Amino acid sequence: MAGTREGLMDKIVALCKRRGFVFQCSEIYGGLNGFWDYGPLGVELKRNVREAWWQDMVSRHDPLDAPAGAPQPYQMVGVETSIIMHPQVWKCSGHYDLFVDKMVDCKECKGRFRADHISSIPCPVKPSKMVGQHDKCSLTAPRDFNLMFKTIIGALGTEEDAAFLRPETAQGIFVNFKNVCDSTRVKVPFGICQIGKSFRNEITPRNFTFRSREFEQMEIEFFCPPDESPQWYAYWRDRRFAWYTRLGIKTDNLRLRDHAADELSHYSCGTADVEYAFPFLDGGEYGELEGIAHRGDFDLRSHMEGKLKNENGQLLVETGPDGLPKWRGSGKDLTYFDDQTRQRYTPHVIEPSAGADRGTLAFLCEAYHEDEAPDDKGQLQSRVVMRFHPRIAPIKAAVFPLIKKDGQPEQAKAVYRELREAGIACTYDEQAAIGKRYRRQDEIGTPWCLTIDGETSNDGAVTLRDRDSLQQIRVPIKEVVAEIQRRLRG
RNA sequence: GCGGGUGUAGCUCAAUGGUAGAGCGCCAGCCUUCCAAGCUGGUUGUGAGGGUUCGAUUCCCUUCACCCGCUCCA
Structure with missing residues (x-):
């Protein structure tokens, strides 16, 4: 049943290694299960994924106007918190008890x-x-x-100095909620974003980078008034799904799955997963890329009061045999005072939590295509082409001289340098026949190739060749940078 | 963690108890006026450790990684 799909995944994995997207961690020593390295192209791809997320969620977000579908304007800010946190964080969050x-x-x-x-x-x-x-x-x-990675703080540290590598980036946001409120003039509703590594001792690392022990998350904790949280939940659920489709994931392969009522945490009024039909899964099965969860006031309360426990639908502080809190909270006031309504409350949280490596893998899988293109005799030959969305393509443009003489390399290098200086990731290649150079770029997903030919000296123009349509147009050299930038903006 | 499979060059594969080959790729050059297969030359290997043996890539043991199925995925 999964025959061709398995074969497809093998081809993608092989391409990732052959072209320098993803390598096995510590490969020359035999590899290490559950860990992966990104190569020269992979790091560009993953950086582009992170960058697209950060731009779309934070730096290009307009806090003055409500985006389509949002109940009202809101602010978005970022943090970068440490991987090792105070051990009490994990006791209050509930991870400690669950992980040991x-x-x-x-x-x-x-x-x-x-x-x-x-x-x-x-x-x-x-x-x-x-x-x-x-x-x-x-x-x-x-x-x-031990599902959390344990470590020891201090060169002479003992078990008493044990700490954990974070199993999620979210807690770094929650524990900084008050700092962000006090330092930035944000007003609820607002979101705090973070991209960073997390670590879990997964039982069975499997399926290439999909389930790894070290992975990267892109998380938003969005704080809003309790009575508005359902609308914000609906907004983020749709907004995050659309993020993937706009970066080129076909809706055939993507779905938004609402958790059934009995799957929900007791305090949650909704959780949805964005899921992708990875080739290593059987037909009809999907793997999670991102979870959008309504977390109520669970997290802020936990860090105020101590670890919470559900008792008959009520969140109460879990107590130990002595009747005191099993795990004490910070005791700090993490409530929010709304000076418009003169009301104080604990904000509710909507949490869109995305896997950067899983997203990157989905983009790799989605991009992989085999089709046919004519050779120099007009015969159709098979071709491997990575159809990345230009925004995430590791290399945006390749520059070639059609032949390696008559001054063409010099002209091509000038175009190449101009693109570089404009900050466009590009490459230069004068090696082998022109068709072969196009195919090399196809296989790494470069959207556009620019070729300098004998006419360039006369008309001051180059050929721009499109990866997907194979169509070629002439573009004046003077307009090349602007043309690529225009196309990158879509 | 359990069971099954796999492991030879960057990739695809071949061969052998006696110095490991091919195609592709890659590199250097030639040729070349737009979609991989022209010419010349070059490049690289038995996953790791141990054992048996005069000699191991081949036989045995251990280990590691990857794939499939179970388990797990807070």
């Missing part, structure tokens, strides 16, 4: 179970009994199952 469960494995049935739950989990072999109660069960001793 003891697990037992059954050597007989190969099952893996949470040690504190085995008395209530039916044995897979004999469901009438619970795990460990069937006489064939062969359980290991409870073992630590």
Whole structure:
């Protein structure tokens, strides 16, 4: 069933390595499961993805007018917080408890179970009994199952100095909510954005870069008044879906899946995933690119009061055996005072959380095409072409002399330098036949090639060749930079 | 974590218990006035570690990575 789709993924992975998009981490030492490196083209592609996100969400956002679909104008600001945070952050966020469960494995049935739950989990072999109660069960001793990466702070540090690499960038935003409010004059509603690495000891890294142990997130925490949060949730849900389609993901391959009511966290009034039909999945299956979650006031309250727990639909501070909070919050006031309405409240949060590596992988998969183009005798030959949206293409333009003499290389180099100086990622190639050079650029997704020929000296123009249509037009050299910039703006 | 498969040049593949070949690619040059296959020359390898052996890419063990299925994915 998945035959051709699997073959497709193999080709994409091979191209990524061959052309320097993605390499296995530490490959010369045999690789390291769950980690990947980006090569010279991959880093450009991923930077473009990040840059597109940051521009669209932050730097080009207009805080003076409401964007289409938004209930009202709003501000967007950025932060860059550290990867290692105060350990208490993860205790209050709930990650600590979830990430340090003891697990037992059954050597007989190969099952893996949470040690504190085995008395209530039916044995897979004999469901009438619970795990460990069937006489064939062969359980290991409870073992630590650390889903967060642990590290030690300080050269002489001991276990008491243990800290964790963040499993999400979101908490760096929440703990800086007050700092941002106090330092920037933002008013609710507003969003704080962050791009950065996160780390999770995933059980099974799989499917190329899709599930990695070190990965990069692009997260927004959008703070709004509680009674307006449903509208903002709907806005961000649609806005984020449209972001992918505008960068070239076909809607055939993308879907917005609303979580069913029983999937939702108790405090959430909505979560939706943007999902992509990756080639490594069976037909009809999708993998998550981004989750847009309505998180209520859960996070700010957790960092005020301490770790929260759901009791009969109410969020209450979880207490320990001594009746005190199990994990104390900061005790700082993270509420917001609206001086228009003279009301104080804890903002609700809409969280669009995107995976930068997953997005990059989706753009790679979406771009991969095999089609046919004529050779110099007019015979159709197969061609591999990466149809990146120009905004994310690693290289925007390639400049060639048609032949390597008659002053053409000098003219081509001048055009190349002009593009460089204009900040356009471009490349120069005088090697081999012109057709071969076009194909090389096709395979790395360069949208436009500019060729200097014998006529250039007479008419001062070059041929601009389009990657997708193969069409060629003449463009005056004087207008080349402006033409590429115009096309990049779309 | 379990089970199955795979691992030879940058890529696709070949071969062998006795110095590893080809095509493509890449590089240098020639040729060339717009879509990869013209000419000359050059370039590179048995995933890692150990064992058996006079000698291992080949046989054995271990390990690592990748793929498939399960498990997991807070």
